[in-house]
Amino acid sequence: MTSSKEIGKILMIDDDEDVLLAAKLLLKKHAHQVIIEKNPKKIPFLLNNDTYDVILLDMNFSKDITSGKEGFYWLSQILEKDPSAVVILITAFGDVEMAVRALKEGATDFVLKPWQNEKLLATISTAIKLNKTYKEVDKLKKAKKQLEEDINQPFKDIIGQSGSIKKVFNLIDKVAKTDANVLILGENGTGKELIARAIHQRSERHDASFVGVDMGAITESLFESELFGHKKGSFTDAKEDRPGRFEVANGGTLFLDEIGNLNMPLQSKLLTALQNREITRIGSNKPMSIDIRLVCATNMPLHEMIQENTFRQDLLYRINTVEITLPPLRDRQEDIPLLADHFLQKYSKKYRKEISGISEEAFLKLRKYSWPGNIRELQHAIERAIIMSDNAYLEPEDFFFLTQSKSGSTQEVMPSDNLNLDEVERSIIQKAIDIHDGNISKAAKELGLTRASLYRRLEKHGL
Incomplete structure (x- = not known):
């Protein structure tokens, strides 16, 4: 049964004023707004000026009492304006043949007058849930289509035909389908994040999350909370459980940008997580296994920083199975x-x-x-x-x-x-x-x- 105010807006069209008033009295307890209309000719105006969670449409109006012809006509008009509309047809003269035809022509469901209140509410609730499911499936289909287009148009977001950028494309092709950790080097503004995303999109993990973290923007005090997560009450501002970026990226790609900005103690914490392939939320004593593809980037000279003891050599070995250096413009x-x-x-x-x-x-x-x-x-x-x-x-x-x-x-x-x-x-x-x-x-x-x-x-x- 539909819970109180679960539905946003209902439109009901019926030429019987008593039916309209009875329906409104029932439905206003369960919807934020109920609009009733006895003249079907106003349907185009109503649809042009608003959207509705569900439309209840009478099958028969005064000109044509029992055939449902008018109802089918207005059903087609509604669906022409909004193909995703949830339309429930209502009639006192329904039969199986008419119900089947209504569903084939795009109605979401079919009810008979006089209706039982509980059954009408259940029909509306089910129709809305079904429509949401259809929309989610449609969204997934569109996402799949877009993904296929991205795969068929490699590097469409990375613009260039120069020899130096083609070498980068070649490296991406070689490394993307592996799970090797990648370090992207290059000056500011050369497109390091675009390269990281291209690697993810062409990898076996492309259906999972790509999670980016600007390491230069994370303060030392929030480092563990941001990357590893925390439990509610583990510190003053921890008002709820929160997953860290490692956890969110599990199964996908974790992109650590500006990794050269980490100080030595934070490098050590990061290295431990990468070596053990597990993290522990702050306030918890239960380690969590992680499965990520790691891509890092920096504009800083990490190899020189090792000589200066400002970057750990073992961390560099861990993050740069493959190095990609982006050419400056x-x-x-x-x-x-x-x-x-x-x-x-x-x-x-x-x-x-x-x-x-x-x-x-x-x-x-x-x-x-x-x-x-x-x-x-x-x-x-x-x-x-x-x-x-x-x-x-x-x-x-x-x-x-x-x-x-x-x-x-x-x-x-x-x-x-x-x-x-x-x-x-x-x-x-x-x-x-x-x-x-x-x-x-x-x-x-x-x-x-x-x-x-x-x-x-x-x-x-x-x-």
């Missing part, structure tokens, strides 16, 4: 156009800008830049340029925040904390003018602007 410049075009499409759509592409002059500027922040920096640069641009194509002046240092290398000039675009632009223009002692021509050249463009911006910012 400056070493794969042929991929810049592909990446830039990807981000252009993404952010043009996001900010509803009709920007068709990037000019050759702008691409030249992007290629000259050293990209110390790698792909992440390129992504942010394209996003900022799209926000600032008023043109159909991105031009060099749209990347005004990229400038040439006196040593000849290109560097990004940005205030350290201020992310307000107008303030960023004003600050950079002021800095360029200061560097060139007020010479507008030199400042404009430094910024990649025409003199006219720079004058417009000076006027805009009151400089």
Whole structure:
């Protein structure tokens, strides 16, 4: 039987007002809202303006008393607007043939008038549960289809055709289907997490969880709780049992990002868990076996840190059965156009800008830049340029925040904390003018602007 207020919203359509009022009196105890309507012609309006957990639909209206013809018509109209609708047909003249036809045409169930209250409530409850099951199955089918598409399109999230990135793809292919621990090395912004996810998606564990942990963001006091979990009452803020990341990732892949930031005592605790392949929640004395595929990443020189006694050699041996080193963006410049075009499409759509592409002059500027922040920096640069641009194509002046240092290398000039675009632009223009002692021509050249463009911006910012 349906419990109190278990159902969200019910719509009932019947031309008998006494039936509608009786149903509402019964159902309002079990639903948050019950809408009743005697005119079936209002069904399209009702469906356009709201959604319902269940729809109770009379089979026969005044024009056609016993055939159910009108009921079948309105059933088809409802399902055309919402194929997942839960529709229970009601009639006083039902028979087996009509019931079978109703179910074949998409009804969830069928009840006869006069109904028994308990039976009506049970029918509604069962129909809603069945519909939830159908939706879950549909969700799983879609997830399976998406997974198959991902498998058939390897590395679709990792953009690049350069020789250096193809070597990375080759390594992923070799290591993914094994259970070997992988260490991903590379500068900030090179896409280490994307590589970790690609390894998981192509592994035998792809149906299980991928759990990522930023080791640099976990404080020493919370390390064991975050990774190994805790029991309720084991410390002041432990108000309930909580599984750790190892437990959540059991059967799947655990990705430990920024592992080089762990201090020596925490490295020791991690190593013990990996060696024993078991963890113990804080407040418990019962060890729990774990089965994970470990992928770690860092931008720090772990081999040098071993010499400096800041990273354990035995932990490094444990986590790097296979090492994958990601190339910085400056070493794969042929991929810049592909990446830039990807981000252009993404952010043009996001900010509803009709920007068709990037000019050759702008691409030249992007290629000259050293990209110390790698792909992440390129992504942010394209996003900022799209926000600032008023043109159909991105031009060099749209990347005004990229400038040439006196040593000849290109560097990004940005205030350290201020992310307000107008303030960023004003600050950079002021800095360029200061560097060139007020010479507008030199400042404009430094910024990649025409003199006219720079004058417009000076006027805009009151400089």
